[in-house]
Amino acid sequence: MRKDWIAGALTVCLLLTGCGTGAENTAEAARSSMQTNTEEPVSREIFAMDTYMIITAYGENGQEAVDAAEQEIDRLDALLSTGSADSEISRLNAAGTAQLSEDSAELVSRALEINRGTGGAFDITVYPLMQAWGFTDEAYQVPSDSTIAALLEHTGSDQLDWDDDSNTLTLGDGQAVDLGGIAKGYTSGRIMELFDEYGVQSGLVSLGGNVHVHGTKPDGDKWRVGVQDPENSENVVGVLEVTDCAVITSGGYERYFEQNGTTYHHIIDPSTGKPADSGLSSVTIVSADGTLADGLSTALFVMGADKAAEYWRQHADEFDAVLIADDGSISVTEGIADAFSSDQSFEIISRK
Numbered sequence: 001m002r003k004d005w006i007a008g009a010l011t012v013c014l015l016l017t018g019c020g021t022g023a024e025n026t027a028e029a030a031r032s033s034m035q036t037n038t039e040e041p042v043s044r045e046i047f048a049m050d051t052y053m054i055i056t057a058y059g060e061n062g063q064e065a066v067d068a069a070e071q072e073i074d075r076l077d078a079l080l081s082t083g084s085a086d087s088e089i090s091r092l093n094a095a096g097t098a099q100l101s102e103d104s105a106e107l108v109s110r111a112l113e114i115n116r117g118t119g120g121a122f123d124i125t126v127y128p129l130m131q132a133w134g135f136t137d138e139a140y141q142v143p144s145d146s147t148i149a150a151l152l153e154h155t156g157s158d159q160l161d162w163d164d165d166s167n168t169l170t171l172g173d174g175q176a177v178d179l180g181g182i183a184k185g186y187t188s189g190r191i192m193e194l195f196d197e198y199g200v201q202s203g204l205v206s207l208g209g210n211v212h213v214h215g216t217k218p219d220g221d222k223w224r225v226g227v228q229d230p231e232n233s234e235n236v237v238g239v240l241e242v243t244d245c246a247v248i249t250s251g252g253y254e255r256y257f258e259q260n261g262t263t264y265h266h267i268i269d270p271s272t273g274k275p276a277d278s279g280l281s282s283v284t285i286v287s288a289d290g291t292l293a294d295g296l297s298t299a300l301f302v303m304g305a306d307k308a309a310e311y312w313r314q315h316a317d318e319f320d321a322v323l324i325a326d327d328g329s330i331s332v333t334e335g336i337a338d339a340f341s342s343d344q345s346f347e348i349i350s351r352k
């Protein structure tokens with residue numbers, strides 16, 4: 001397998017140095033020169049939303065586009081971060097009710113839609129559970145069963161009161177919300193819109209390994225995005241060849257702690273209040289809609305392979321997925337079966 005995939009922050013660099021000039025025939029060379037891709041791409045690494053990010057844009061407005069993207073990330077981070085007390089979401093959580101600005105309102109409305117669509121597997125009201133497990137401040141602990149039971153009483157988006165005329169969200173008793181499960185997908189989607197505004201035809205972002213590609217590579221080839229090996233983040237288990245879409249992964253290996261030989265990760269099953277234990281070790285969603293891709297990567301991870309496949313059959317026009325089970329076996333939905341390559345054999349989930 002060629003090692004020119006992109007997965008995390010560092011491997012994006014590899015891609016840029018490894019294949020930026022890869023015009024292999026005359027047609028490609030001609031197309032390349034038309035697209036001014038003899039210029040070096042503008043690439044910037046930043047730390048935001050608690051993770052490493054890389055923004056890359058090719059072409060003449062690359063610099064301006066990357067500047068705008070960085071500002072947008074900072075703006076959304078300041079709005080959405082549960083880690084800073086004066087973000088809009090922290091103020092909502094403290095006050096119990098708030099009239100939300102446009103982006104937060106859009107995110108809440110999408111979160112509620114994904115919550116309903118996934119039968120509650122994605123739920124922004126898991127935040128108090130995230131706190132109880134110590135994922136919000138790295139004071140990791142296993143909460144007692146009674147603590148979890150008490151918190152579960154207040155878990156559920158059906159206890160939220162959302163007025164979409166006034167964009168006012170009112171939390172139920174004991175509730176707090178966290179948009180972290182869709183914030184990065186929404187952000188990468190916003191950056192793709194900015195790339196359009198700046199006339200950037202070729203670019204990509206990696207927000208902590210959540211990749212969103214714009215157009216094609218400057219030489220007209222598809223982008224190659226690696227799907228990380230859940231067992232070893234240095235390796236990829238396969239590569240997706242894609243254009244214009246988000247490739248977003250949720251995995252138990254991304255954030256976790258160990259206690260008495262058991263691993264506890266940061267994706268909470270809202271029905272149990274515990275880290276989801278569905279038999280999957282990662283879910284990668286491919287979709288043109290970054291917000292949906294992010295929300296579904298979390299939701300399908302909670303659902304497990306069978307329900308995830310069933311969910312896909314009902315929504316095959318909206319997304320595709322790569323599922324990696326705890327035993328390492330890979331399943332890929334039919335829509336991206338040809339776009340996915342791996343040294344390992346994989347099962348194809350068919351429409352039936």
Ligand code: ADP
Pocket residue numbers: 121122123124126130178179180181182184208210249250251254255266267268269270294297298302
């Ligand atoms: P990451 O943020 O590491 O990319 P995910 O997109 O899978 O990972 O989202 C996990 C984050 O979403 C958690 O850190 C937490 O803030 C929140 N979260 C955890 N479980 C759920 C859930 N079932 N529904 C919605 N959000 C969740």
Ligand code: MG
Pocket residue numbers: 180181182250293294295296297298
């Ligand atoms: Mg997610």
